Amino acid sequence: MSEVRGAATFRTSADAYDRHIGRYGAELAAALIAAAGLQPGQRALDVGCGPGALATALSELLGPENVAAVDPSEPFAEACAARLPGVRVEMAPAEALPFPDASFDAALCQLVVNFMTDAAAGVREMRRVTRSGGTVAAGVWDYANGMTLLRRFWDAAVALDAQAESLDEGRTMRHCQPDELARLWGEAGLEEVATSALNVGAGYDDFDDLWQPLKEGVGPSGAYVAALPAEQRTQLRAELRRRLDVGEGPFRLSARAWCVTGRVP
Numbered sequence: 001m002s003e004v005r006g007a008a009t010f011r012t013s014a015d016a017y018d019r020h021i022g023r024y025g026a027e028l029a030a031a032l033i034a035a036a037g038l039q040p041g042q043r044a045l046d047v048g049c050g051p052g053a054l055a056t057a058l059s060e061l062l063g064p065e066n067v068a069a070v071d072p073s074e075p076f077a078e079a080c081a082a083r084l085p086g087v088r089v090e091m092a093p094a095e096a097l098p099f100p101d102a103s104f105d106a107a108l109c110q111l112v113v114n115f116m117t118d119a120a121a122g123v124r125e126m127r128r129v130t131r132s133g134g135t136v137a138a139g140v141w142d143y144a145n146g147m148t149l150l151r152r153f154w155d156a157a158v159a160l161d162a163q164a165e166s167l168d169e170g171r172t173m174r175h176c177q178p179d180e181l182a183r184l185w186g187e188a189g190l191e192e193v194a195t196s197a198l199n200v201g202a203g204y205d206d207f208d209d210l211w212q213p214l215k216e217g218v219g220p221s222g223a224y225v226a227a228l229p230a231e232q233r234t235q236l237r238a239e240l241r242r243r244l245d246v247g248e249g250p251f252r253l254s255a256r257a258w259c260v261t262g263r264v265p
Contacts (some may be wrong), residue, residue, distance in 0.1 A: 003253025006193070014079030016049035020213035020222060021111065024255050025053025027200035028139055032110055033057055035196055035259045036137040042066065042105035047094045047126055048112030052080035055087055057223075068104070070097060094122030102131040109138045111257075113181070114173040123188040130264045136190055137261040139198055140181065144170035146197075146256025148244075150212070153221050156239040160232070169220055181260035198257040205250055209240050 018025075032054065038044060042062055049069035058067045064086025071077045072093040081089035092098050094109065094116045107126035116122040120241040126136045143146040150169055157164035165171065175181055178195035185193045204210045215233075217226035225233060244253070 016213050016216035016218045022217050023113045023202040024200055029054040029057035031198040032139045036135050045107045046105045047109040049080045050076045052083045054110040057086055097125045097129050099129045101128055103129045106135040113138050113140050113175045126265055132264050133237050134264045139257040139259045140176050142256040142258055143173050143176045148253045152243045156243050178258050185262040191265055193262040198259050200253045201252050205251045207246055234250050
């Protein structure tokens with residue numbers, strides 16, 4: 001079950017991630033950067049960069065020379081480095097950032113906190129590498145209610161397989177509500193902690209455009225699909241489509257993330 005739940009589910013291709021959760025990345029990155037209050041001339045770190053959605057947006061605002069990024073997944077770190085040749089990209093976990101103290105004006109992470117091996121240690125590291133007065137910020141999905149794709153997915157999975165309840169990200173992710181995020185930031189010694197909602201969305205050409213990446217095993221939802229026997233997979237596909245209530249053509253899904261920001265003393 002750990003293979004379905006944990007960070008190992010992100011050691012898949014960057015393309016699979018792009019077509020699954022990654023398609024929400026650009027809108028979410030813009031919203032997170034705005035919430036963090038970043039301005040040109042600053043230097044920022046993207047923690048858990050994945051294939052590079054947030055790092056791309058940071059580079060466009062700050063210049064690639066002012067952006068660094070890390071990810072523990074080799075395929076994702078390699079993809080980010082290939083896409084953003086001017087950005088310093090390292091393969092490293094959040095809990096052991098390869099940078100000196102106070103190296104950045106801001107440290108941000110997008111959809112990463114719940115996949116850190118030790119979230120408290122990861123946030124402390126983000127604080128360590130951020131200068132006094134700088135910002136540490138994160139965005140995480142509202143798995144329980146606001147992330148339409150994942151909420152409908154796990155509702156469909158549990159309806160067909162009671163054991164899927166133990167994998168439902170709305171139930172298993174510890175840091176996916178504003179109060180939990182605020183507590184985590186406060187315990188890391190950050191000040192002026194604030195939370196807010198980031199509302200984004202993504203478009204799909206049709207239902208197959210949504211379903212195909214799930215079969216490639218990326219993320220807990222994809223890993224669950226990939227592990228199913230063919231007949232159960234077909235049943236889940238039909239149930240998910242029914243719950244999303246989408247037709248043959250293009251459609252768009254909304255997604256809410258919770259954002260937390262804090263200032264380094």
